[in-house]
Amino acid sequence: MPVAASAIYFLNLRGDVLINRLYRDDVGGNMVDAFRMHIMQTKELGTCPVRQIGGCSFLYMRISNVYIVIVVSSNANVACAFKFVVEAVALFKSYFGGAFDEDAIRNNFVLIYELLDEIMDFGYPQNLSPEILKLYITQEGVRSPFSSKPVDKPVPNATLQVTGAVGWRREGLAYKKNEVFLDIVESVNLLMSSKGSVLRCDVTGKILMKCFLSGMPDLKLGLNDKIGLEKESQLKSRPSKSGKTIELDDVTFHQCVNLTRFNSEKTVSFVPPDGEFELMKYRITEGVNLPFRVLPTIKELGRTRMEVNVKVKSVFGAKMFALGVVVKVPVPKQTAKTNFQVTSGRAKYNAAIDCLVWKIRKFPGQTESTMSAEVELISTMVEKKSWTRPPIQMEFQVPMFTASGLRVRFLKVWEKSGYNTVEWVRYITKAGSYEIRC
Amino acid sequence: MSGHDSKYFSTTKKGEIPELKDELNSQYKDKRKDAVKKVIAAMTVGKDVSSLFTDVVNCMQTENLELKKLVYLYLINYAKSQPDLAILAVNTFVKDSQDPNPLIRALAVRTMGCIRVDKITEYLCDPLQRCLKDDDPYVRKTASICVAKLYDINAELVEDRGFLDALKDLISDNNPMVVANAVAALAEIQENSSRPIFEITSNTLTKLLTALNECTEWGQVFILDALSKYKAADAREAENIVERVTPRLQHANCAVVLSAVKMILLQMELITSTDVVRNLCKKMAPPLVTLLSAEPEIQYVALRNINLIVQRRPTILAHEIKVFFCKYNDPIYVKMEKLEIMIKLASDRNIDQVLLEFKEYATEVDVDFVRKAVRAIGRCAIKLERAAERCISVLLELIKIKVNYVVQEAIIVIKDIFRRYPNTYESIIATLCESLDTLDEPEAKASMIWIIGEYAERIDNADELLESFLESFPEEPALVQLQLLTATVKLFLKKPTEGPQQMIQVVLNNATVETDNPDLRDRAYIYWRLLSTDPEAAKDVVLAEKPVISDDSNQLDPSLLDELLANIATLASVYHKPPDAFVTRVKTAVQRPDDEEYPDGSESGYSDTPANAVDSAAAPSSSSNVTHAATRQAAPAPPAPSAPVPDLLGDLIGLDGAIVPVDQPATPSGPPLPIVLPASTGQGLQICAQLTRRDGQIFYSMLFENNSQIPLDGFMIQFNKNTLGLAAAGPLQVPQLQPGASATTLLPMVSFQNISPGPPSTLLQVAVKNNQQPVWYFNDKISLQVFFAEDGRMERAHFLETWKSLPDSNEIAKDLQSVVINSVDVTIDRLAASNVFFIAKRRNMNQEVLYLSAKAPRGIPFLIELTGVVGIAGVKCAIKTPNPEMAPLFFEAMEALLN
Structure with a gap:
């Protein structure tokens, strides 16, 4: 049964109810108490997001300072439930214009109730596209275009759009200048052993789009991925051009992309929602260009001193540069004094996270930089457990660089009125979880 | 668009409700709207605003959609508590359902369906009928779901009014969202009905697969889940279906992906071509991996499912x-969860890499995770023979770090490795013995003691090592005591010298005379008798070769796995339990899970949470093998009935063939018994049962009713381990039951047969099977009162003496709030009939104080003091007993007796 929820609660960190909505009759009204008593007030909190208490199951997620709790008593679809929460939060954010937290909820509770009534019926998720919902759920109820008074302007076909095949775009959009912005954002995830061998390395990328297009345009996106290129050359029966092609391990698409067509023709074609959205996500594990190499040496000199030496090498093109590079080197809790030498940037000891934090604002390609630090420790009498040495973590952004090598080959826009479109493409690579064990 | 609604939460304390009432009746629209918002705010924080019902409903007739929605929200929450007033809203609903604006029509139908008041339901039918045929798809999609709502309230009405047919027509609707919602509604109705209502034919299949391309992401989930019930006719059809479904694997919505995976896996069972299967496996891997980059909660759901899929x-x-x-x-x-899957995927090819990872994890901070990592190394050793040596060397490295819990965990797994590869790695025993002093956990201690006993002949100072444990024998937990007993016997048999001889005297004495634990005592007596009658036979038994173990822990039974795979993405797949095990579906609308049932339900819920389940499932296969190695090795456990519930099964195996056939008819008797297995759960078999006491003996009084279409015979019964160790004393005697027939029986019971460890609980888990149906499991309650012995009467002096002799810490009191004593004499008589005997009474102010005694099983006395006022609810019950841990059970029994 794809039921996702019998009831949904929003609680603050103290356990006060901010929002409660019962969708089905099969759970009691006082389920929050059970949640508070058996999960919030125990060590269970955070140990498992799905819990059975009594005859009911609780699925919960924490988002900023709010717990969203779903209660079910049947064999509900958990994947559906969690995804619903994620999407609902995105929807609320788009309505509130940013933050989703306790204050925002209290300030918009009427709107939230209205949305909750619309996006889920009897526990079944309905249309959650902000684009369409904003057509007829507005906070200014009085000025709603659907007031049943005949003097108002005629009811637009909102209901047809909610249920229509293109349930994410409304009709009749018009822009003076038709523009599309395409951002390819890649996160590099790396886990490197202390000996420098790559244990795990992959790139999760997403293509973010911002569309300001009139009418109902059909878009087609071409990338330099292997399968797409092969298929294309096969269709046009001419040999594929040489050059780097990328093998995508997996791709997932926004609901606007025609999956059947992708499956048969390997082309990404779609009618985009208006404004900003995530067109696709992909994952690549082969042939990843790591932007940085990190070579740490950490020596424990006796019980009270440590020597930390970290060398970071940038291995992307010399004309490019990385921004906001941060290297976090964990040190033991009993760190007392630190002494740094860096070839660029700044380093300091952050006691709150037990790390040496080395920041370099701008890091040019094909260069290297080092930090050496002396760490003095307070000697403790009882040192029962040896220090566990958490991994070094790194943050960075490299504009105009893709770790995967993925490139946009073309983006075609067709609309029956035949207007011209301006397309903008940007690339950026960020650190996902970039960890080096030491 | 940020609002400022938070002001509605701050209210004036004084006269809040009257103030709101005024505002609700204000002549100004805005003031009324603000007032309704305040009411909703109050409702949210849990204040009771039901008294404003009429005033709120009066605001319903409004042009303002926002206000209307707020009033509707209020109605959904409070209509049930004010059924008579709810009827006031009906007119507006009916009117709204004919509004020119489709949003309002849909809103009316949606809300009416949520108001579960019978009177309203009748009025719902006409609007619903209209809305199912509405021109606007938005109204139709809302009306489809409403049919499911109505079915939940009044199934008959839905069938009588032909809504089911209307719903089926909507499957062919031209709007994909209407189709999706209709499918969801039909699937739900089918699930709650015993008759075939929604059967997917190949025709509907084609239609739905086409609709799949056009619906919203959620609609795709509804359709895929409904289609997963479809059984393809042959391999070719299955291949066709799979081909249509595979594109869904690329969807960004994890629920769509998992539902598609479910569907593909089910159809794959039919596909014979190995090429196609291999190809599909290749296609499913990347989307599953991608799920691991979602939110952690979704990752968790994915991992639990991947665990099933890789099995x-x-x-x-x-x-x-x-x-x-x-x-x-x-x-x-x-x-x-990742660790668990890594163990499953570990192979000779990747083991080196995996071991490096495990070793890394074993130095992390979280203790539970570290333990699991250490245990994982051991499990890999048991699973992969060629890698065993490398695993052991990693374990030895970890032991050298000397982190206490790492060492203990390592010793536990090494014991299992010894069982798996006898006479291979014993050279490391010396290293293990170095850590002997640091062991403080029962399981680790027990494992080490087992190793010492098993290899006593190779350890020079085995007697000294064991002796060091013996000093604290009485204080050790049962697990360690049992191992010490067995290990000492082994030592004595292997080295029958003076030292061990003395040790064995001490141990046997401790384990027979000084202990309350029947397991320990029984085992000690068996050893004792063996040793005193025939030491050679003792050797044959105790030192016999043990069967080699394998790592089958955390492998699910194939039939259970099948069921869980058909439930991918649902709770069942996360709990790794079949849906019946945690869903109590009582669909007659009368019984609903309410707060009363809460406490005993929460117990089972607690111990069986997924994370724990993994550990507890792992434990029996390895540790129990060792614990009972000495007593059980020759006789393999009797096969248990094929059962979908793994934890219950685990316990059942431990019993010796208490499932017994049935041949004799039984005598009918008694007042109506509570239903423990409703016919809806038991495929037509209904069982009513209760524990009773008759002539000093405990019986399980049972009534079987066969409401199914087939005759049922061959009934057998089995009780799971329980606090008081209740078990059947003889065979269950139920004759063949023809359809429609019923039979009663009195099953004599014995207690203290299979005692479950842990805190006392009233939970009695029962399994009943017959030759035609699967095994049925149900839960009953142990009522302590049936154990009160007829000879429980105490002399006054003896009562006083006992009361004084017991320390105050043994006195426990509880207020039985619902109990009313109307007449002292009647109460005394009633209690005496249940073997709770009156000793004395006194008056204190206007309170009556009664002193009574009862004798629980094994002669445990309960001294009782009841304090209460005649005619007023609430009685304080104070008891003194040598076994205070039984108090909760006792209070429950008293409450039952006094009500």
Whole structure:
């Protein structure tokens, strides 16, 4: 049964109810108490997001300072439930214009109730596209275009759009200048052993789009991925051009992309929602260009001193540069004094996270930089457990660089009125979880 | 668009409700709207605003859609508590359902369906009928769901009014969202009905697969889930279906992906071509891996499901083990699940890499995770013979770090490795013995003692080592005591010298005379008798060769696995339990799970949470093998009935063939018994049962009713371990039951047969089977009162003496709030009839104080003091007993007797 929820609660960190909505009759009204008593007030909190208490199951997620709790008593679809929460939060954010937290909820509770009534019926998720919902759920109820008074302007076909095949775009959009912005954002995830061998390395990328297009345009996106290129050359029966092609391990698409067509023709074609959205996500594990190499040496000199030496090498093109590079080197809790030498940037000891934090604002390609630090420790009498040495973590952004090598080959826009479109493409690579064990 | 609604939460304390009432009746629209918002705010924080019902409903007639929605929200919450007033809203609903604006029509139908008041339901039918045929798809899609709502309230009405047919027509609707909602509604109705209502034919299949391309992401989930019930006719059809479904694997919505995976896996069972299957496996791997980059909660759901998938199709992710390596910042629940999958995917090819990872994890901070990592190394050793040596060397390295819990965990797994590869790695025993002093956990201690006993002949100072444990024998937990007993006997048989001889005297004495634990005592007596009658026979028994163990822990039974795979993405797949095990579906609308049932339900819920389940499932296969190695090795456990519930099964295996056939008819008797297995759960078999006491003996009084279409015979019964160790004393005597027939029986019971460890609980888990149906499991309650012995009367002096002799810490009191004593004499008589005997009474002010006594099983006395006022609810019950841990059970019994 794809039921996702019998009831949904929003609680603050103290356990006060901010929002409660019962969708089905099969759970009691006082389920929050059970949640508070058996999960919030125990060590269970955070140990498992799905819990059975009594005859009911609780699925919960924490988002900023709010717990969203779903209660079910049947064999509900958990994947559906969690995804619903994620999407609902995105929807609320788009309505509130940013933050989703306790204050925002209290300030918009009427709107939230209205949305909750619309996006889920009897526990079944309905249309959650902000684009369409904003057509007829507005906070200014009085000025709603659907007031049943005949003097108002005629009811637009909102209901047809909610249920229509293109349930994410409304009709009749018009822009003076038709523009599309395409951002390819890649996160590099790396886990490197202390000996420098790559244990795990992959790139999760997403293509973010911002569309300001009139009418109902059909878009087609071409990338330099292997399968797409092969298929294309096969269709046009001419040999594929040489050059780097990328093998995508997996791709997932926004609901606007025609999956059947992708499956048969390997082309990404779609009618985009208006404004900003995530067109696709992909994952690549082969042939990843790591932007940085990190070579740490950490020596424990006796019980009270440590020597930390970290060398970071940038291995992307010399004309490019990385921004906001941060290297976090964990040190033991009993760190007392630190002494740094860096070839660029700044380093300091952050006691709150037990790390040496080395920041370099701008890091040019094909260069290297080092930090050496002396760490003095307070000697403790009882040192029962040896220090566990958490991994070094790194943050960075490299504009105009893709770790995967993925490139946009073309983006075609067709609309029956035949207007011209301006397309903008940007690339950026960020650190996902970039960890080096030491 | 940020609002400022928070002001509605701040209210004036004084006269809040009257103030709101005024505002609700204000002549100004805005003031009324604000007032309704305040009411909703109050409702949200849990204040009772039901007294404003009429005033709120008066605001319903409004042009303002926002206000209307707020009033509707109020109605959904309070209509049930004010059924008579709810009827006031009906007119507006009916009117709204004919509004020119489709949003209002839909809103009216949606809301009416949520108001579960019978009177309103009648009025719902006409609007619903209209809305199902509405021109606007938005109204139709809302009306489809409403049919499911109505079915939940009044199934008959839905069938009588032909809504089911209307719903089926909507499957062919031209709007994909209407189709999706209609499918969802029909699937739900089918699930709650015993008659075939929604059967997917190949015709509907084609229609739905086409609709799949056009619906919203959620609609795709509804359709895929409904289609997963479809059984393809042959391999070719299955291949066709799969081909239509595979594109869904690329969807960004994890629920769509998992539902598609479910569907593909089910159809794959039919596909015979190995090429196609291999190809599908290849296609499913990447989307599954991608789920691991979602939110941690979704990752957790994905991992629990992947755990199931790799058990059925290990090849799918065989090359992807790296993606399950734990990230340092993964939440603990994700790490634990990843570890579990890593063990499943570990192979000779990747074991070196995996071991490096495990070793890394074993130095992390979270203790539970570290333990699991250490245990994982041991499990790999048991699973992969060629890698065993490398695993052991990693374990030895870890022992050298000397972190206490790592050492203990390592010793526990090494014991299992010894069982798996006898006479191979014993050279490391010396290293293990070095850590002897640091062991403080029962399981680790027990494992070490087992190792010492098993290899006594190779350890020079085995007697000294064991002796060091003996000093604290009485204080040790039962697990350690049992191992000490067995190990000492082994030592004595292997080295029958003076030292061990003295030791065995001490141990046997301790384990027979000084202990309350029947397991320990019985085992000690058996050894004693063996040793005194025939030491050679003792050797044959105690030192016999043990069967080699394998790592089958955490492998699910194939039939259970099948069921769980058909439930991918649902709770069942997360709990790894069949849906019946945690869903109590009482669909007659009368019984609803309410607060009363809460406490005993929560107990089972607690111990069986997924994370724990993993550990508890792992434990029996390895540790119990060892614990009972000495007593049980020759006789393999009797096969249990094929059962979908793994934990219950685990316990059942431990019993010796108490499932017994049935041949004699039984005598009818008694007042109506509570239903323990409703016919809806038991495929037509209904069982009513209760524990009773008659003539000093305990019986399980049972009534079987066969409401199914077939005759049922061959009834057998089995009780799971329980606090008081209740078990059947003889065979269950139920004759063949023809359809429609019923039979009663009195099953004599014995107690203290299979006692479950842990705190006392009233939970009695029962399994009943017959030759035609699967095994039925149900829960009953143990009522302590049936154990009160007839000879429980105490002399006054003896009562006083006993009361004084017991320390105050043994006195426990509880207020029985619902109990009313109307007449002291009647109460005394009633209690005496249940073997709770009156001793004395006195008056204190206007309170009556009664002193009574009862004798629980094994002669445990209960001294009782009841204090209460005649005619007023609430009685304080104070008891003194040598076994205060039984108090909760006792209070429950008293409450039952006094009500």
